[in-house]
Amino acid sequence: MKVLVPIKRVIDANIKVRVKADQSGVELNNVKMAMNPFCEIAVEEAIRLREGGQAEEVIAVAVGPSQSQETLRTALAMGADRAILVEADPSPEPLAVAKLLKGVTDRESPGLVILGKQAIDGDNNQTGQMLAALLNWSIGTFVSRLKVDGSSVQVTREVDGGLENIELVSPCVITVDLRLNEPRYASLPNIMKAKKKPLDVLSPSDLGVDMSPRLEVIRVVEPPARAAGVKVSSAEELVDKLKNEAKVI
Amino acid sequence: MAILVIGEHDNKTLRPSTLNVVTAAAQLGTDVDILIAGAGCDAAAQEAAAISGVNRVRVADDPAFADGLAENIAPLIHGIASEYTHVLAPATTYGKSILPRASALLDVQQISDISGIEGSDTFVRPIYAGNAMATVKSNDALKLITVRTTAFDAAEQSGSASVETVSGGGDAGLSKFLGEELTRSERPELTTADIIVSGGRGMQSSENFAMLEKLADKMGAAVGASRAAVDAGYVPNDYQVGQTGKVVAPNVYIAVGISGAIQHLAGMKDSKVIVAINKDEEAPIFQVSDYGWVADLFEAVPQLDAAVEPS
Secondary structure, eight states: OEEEEEEOEEEOTTSOOOBOTTSSSBOOTTOOEEEOHHHHHHHHHHHHHHHTTSOSEEEEEEEEOTTHHHHHHHHHHHTOSEEEEEEOOSSOOHHHHHHHHHHHHHHHOOSEEEEESOOTTTOOOOHHHHHHHHHTOEEEEEEEEEEEETTEEEEEEEETTEEEEEEEESSEEEEEOGGGOOOOOOOHHHHHHHTTSOEEEEOGGGGTOOOOOSEEEEEEEOOOOOOOOEEEOSHHHHHHIIIIISOOO | OEEEEEOOBOSSSBOTHHHHHHHHHHTTOSEEEEEEEESSOHHHHHHHHTSTTEEEEEEEEOGGGTTOOHHHHHHHHHHHGGGOSEEEEESSHHHHHHHHHHHHHTTOOOEEEEOEESSSSEEEEEEGGGTEEEEEEEOSSSEEEEEOGGGSOOOOSOOOOEEEEOOOOOOOSSEEEEEEEEOOOSSOOTTTOSEEEEEOGGGOSTTTHHHHHHHHHHHTOEEEEOHHHHHTTSSOGGGBBSTTSBOOOOSEEEEESOOOOHHHHHHHTTOSEEEEEESOTTOGGGGTOSEEEESOHHHHHHHHHHHSOOO
């Protein structure tokens, strides 16, 4: 079985983003970029499936600008076997990404597609669900446990009320949550080896997908700032403030 | 403009998230329907019919809808969406599973997690963990939207909508619900609580959370946690507040032993009053707190417990 792992290049999770003065978006120039943290978990899970003998090949695929090749090399250094870049606008919309990924899925015929539950830039939480819809495949979203046994796939999902167990018909799509695994770091020898692994580049037209955006960004602004308040030094003072100043208890 | 709200429920009771989504829907138009897709879900449908401002409750009662499987419910939404200009669902794990699947079937670019409505096609939504707010205009004829429930008040419950049945969708044969392990608690639900007492890595153990639970029970509060505390196994996943957990906006959020990573702040910075208790006075949480108390939480929490009056 092949496993396809779509990944995204985003602003590093530890960087505080700055909104551009012209309100057109957030500043991406000279900002440290990295693999979306949920995508790292997806890559790790796919590699573990191959190491455990449940998968033969792990293919990482990114949709984005040519610099996304660096992110794909990171996935290859972690252990993915080969990579595909679909070169597109820096911020394609989830529906368009899902259509491109469907195109790649049709070409590669994986038994499983594993991706992050959301990207930490747009916070959309849509792409995996949309891909599964376009493929008419089953899906496990917010997965914190994955068990693949031949054609049977069982997942545990982290839902608002607790945990939920679902059985999926293969092939299927999985979107991963934080607690599925701890992603590994790529070792230096593996980073060197990753440079020689195959990386193909496709364009949206190769996959017959219309990338015209459906949403128009009118403006992007800073959220209202919260000012730091006052310090208290005792429980009595805190309770007094909450009761008589803020009037919330 | 007719608007469809996807009602969230467990067949027996309606989830409060539905009330917030109805308020958002009412800002778009007066013709609001609610879809209740479930199995033996009469009680939930009756509850939905009592929400003020709802015109009609459409009930799809089928064993395939019992457990909220997206593969079965999305085609149902697909089948009736053409009767509407907008389809809204809560941005909860329920809505996030189902609505993007319906959006792709309808070839619509969904707008996720809106916190404001500027017009029938223009919406405000947080991006980058709420560190930026984007205003976006949809050029799709039909709008599919998930709603950040904390950004909209709960609708009143003094209505009397008609209840009708609707069919469509059904068992797609793609997935099977096996079971669930839900956290049972007598405390208020995290997303609707007036007061939340939340613990972080500083709690150091699962046992120490008992201290926060005691304080929470005295104050009538819910208990939350940071990702670090959940990852460490101190509390279950459904306690997590943050960019990728629950988004909350109580009257008072008491952060105990939480440093204040941006991913955590994303889930609670719309709280009315934020209290931070942390022994590290440089902790970023103090930059957003109304009341900060630099103290060892193991001394501070029992003192606070003694100082508050029972709710």
